[in-house]
Amino acid sequence: MRESRDFESSCPEAIEIGAYILGALEPAEQDAFEHHLRRCPRCQRNLEQLQRSVEVVASAVERRQAPPELKRRIMAAVEAERSPKPLPRRAPRRLTTPVSVGFAGAFAALAVALFLAFGGGLSKESLTIRGSARRGATGATTYAAVVAPQLHGATVLVERAGERAYLVGYNLPAPPPGKVYELWVAGASGQPLPAGLFRPGEGGVTRATIERPLAGVTKVMVTVEPQGGTLRPTSSPIVIAAI
Amino acid sequence: MRFRLQLPTRKAERLRRLADEELMELVGSRRDPDAFGVVLERHADAAYSLAYRILGNQESAEDVLQEAFLALWRHGSYDHSKGSVRTWILSIVHHRAVDTLRRKGARPTHAVDADEVLRNRPAKERTEETVASRESTARLRSALELLPEEQRQVVELAYFGGFTHAEIAALSDLPIGTVKGRMRLALQKLRDELEEEVW
Numbered sequence: 467m468r469e470s471r472d473f474e475s476s477c478p479e480a481i482e483i484g485a486y487i488l489g490a491l492e493p494a495e496q497d498a499f500e501h502h503l504r505r506c507p508r509c510q511r512n513l514e515q516l517q518r519s520v521e522v523v524a525s526a527v528e529r530r531q532a533p534p535e536l537k538r539r540i541m542a543a544v545e546a547e548r549s550p551k552p553l554p555r556r557a558p559r560r561l562t563t564p565v566s567v568g569f570a571g572a573f574a575a576l577a578v579a580l581f582l583a584f585g586g587g588l589s590k591e592s593l594t595i596r597g598s599a600r601r602g603a604t605g606a607t608t609y610a611a612v613v614a615p616q617l618h619g620a621t622v623l624v625e626r627a628g629e630r631a632y633l634v635g636y637n638l639p640a641p642p643p644g645k646v647y648e649l650w651v652a653g654a655s656g657q658p659l660p661a662g663l664f665r666p667g668e669g670g671v672t673r674a675t676i677e678r679p680l681a682g683v684t685k686v687m688v689t690v691e692p693q694g695g696t697l698r699p700t701s702s703p704i705v706i707a708a709i
Numbered sequence: 710m711r712f713r714l715q716l717p718t719r720k721a722e723r724l725r726r727l728a729d730e731e732l733m734e735l736v737g738s739r740r741d742p743d744a745f746g747v748v749l750e751r752h753a754d755a756a757y758s759l760a761y762r763i764l765g766n767q768e769s770a771e772d773v774l775q776e777a778f779l780a781l782w783r784h785g786s787y788d789h790s791k792g793s794v795r796t797w798i799l800s801i802v803h804h805r806a807v808d809t810l811r812r813k814g815a816r817p818t819h820a821v822d823a824d825e826v827l828r829n830r831p832a833k834e835r836t837e838e839t840v841a842s843r844e845s846t847a848r849l850r851s852a853l854e855l856l857p858e859e860q861r862q863v864v865e866l867a868y869f870g871g872f873t874h875a876e877i878a879a880l881s882d883l884p885i886g887t888v889k890g891r892m893r894l895a896l897q898k899l900r901d902e903l904e905e906e907v908w
Binding site: 480481482483484485487488489490491492514515516517518519520521522523524525526527528529530531532533536537539540541543544545547548668669670671 | 740742745746749750753754755756757758759761762767768769771772774775778779782783790791792793795796799800803804807852853864867868869871872873874875877886888889890891892893894895896897899900902903
């Protein structure tokens with residue numbers, strides 16, 4: 467290896483640049499160096515020159531293949547979050563006034579219907595609209611669910627690929643002690659049928675198979691039930707997805 | 710099985726011909742998930758490999774990758790000042806993986822021998838091990854191996870181990886200025902190696 471080129475080191479702060487690029491400065495030092503960078507063209511040039519070096523370090527590891535399932539999960543979330551039109555994205559909005567048009571309106575109407583069907587629990591005002599149904603880049607169709615506020619900002623999707631379907635949850639809190647989450651499916655009759663139990667997965671990601679054929683199913687729901695589950699829901703749904 | 714986007718053929722072909730920067734432009738301005746999917750497909754393996762190297766297990770690596778790519782999708786207008794799109798993505802994954810490592814307190818808090826730390830890192834893949842599966846990886850690993858041992862060691866401790874310069878100084882019983890100097894010299898030498906070769 468030949469000798470390294472002369473480094474523009476006349477700036478006394480230049481000694482920090484390697485540690486900065488490698489992420490090895492303490493937070494206060496990092497802030498200070500970034501402040502310095504904004505005012506020092508010499509360090510900016512050095513940073514630009516050396517930044518690519520770190521890619522060598524990052525790439526000099528055993529090559530592994532990212533699990534296809536992981537990429538599918540990421541794309542399902544992306545599809546579900548995509549705004550309906552090619553416009554700047556909007557944050558999920560909380561419904562405080564009646565929604566009259568579009569998918570949000572359909573979800574609110576569905577939530578109200580289920581609220582009545584289950585006799586309480588979710589209120590229209592307390593629901594957060596998370597998105598809408600999308601045909602995924604992976605071939606699966608993803609449906610964004612309406613979630614109740616007690617789920618603390620969790621995101622829930624239902625993925626359907628043919629007759630198989632899964633609930634995918636992000637940041638679902640653990641159910642209360644002695645309780646589990648139970649999946650339900652319902653068709654035009656509105657009668658909910660049990661479709662499996664699940665608990666939140668490790669690392670904030672949950673994937674639960676919906677254990678019922680989806681033919682004729684129009685809604686997938688989740689309730690909190692006693693350990694072991696029940697044959698009929700004993701509480702109001704906390705997740706509702708229109709299929 | 711490799712992940713493949715099932716896009717309409719013409720759009721898929723068009724997107725796959727675009728450079729990363731152009732794809733990120735579509736992601737930023739049009740919220741195009743198909744363009745994002747191509748970026749994911751191009752860089753997921755490298756990002757996953759890096760996260761796995763730092764965290765040492767599949768579950769944590771998957772979590773970091775998911776967080777990082779969803780953050781790119783949600784907030785990610787590409788910043789050219791952060792280098793290429795690939796460098797930028799790897800940088801985000803690196804930051805999140807190191808944060809996870811630090812949160813879990815997986816690093817030793819007492820002074821121990823630096824060689825011992827490197828030997829005991831989870832999923833240790835020391836650069837001298839012959840595990841490279843691709844020519845490019847082998848070449849990059851080779852570039853890292855060409856560094857003097859004392860420089861390679863501080864780079865690995867910082868980048869893969871998440872240690873700060875002060876922690877490395879304590880581990881190695883070296884002055885902080887020496888550690889910082891070795892980091893900078895190592896990156897300069899890697900840059901010179903890159904410029905000697907055709908990418």
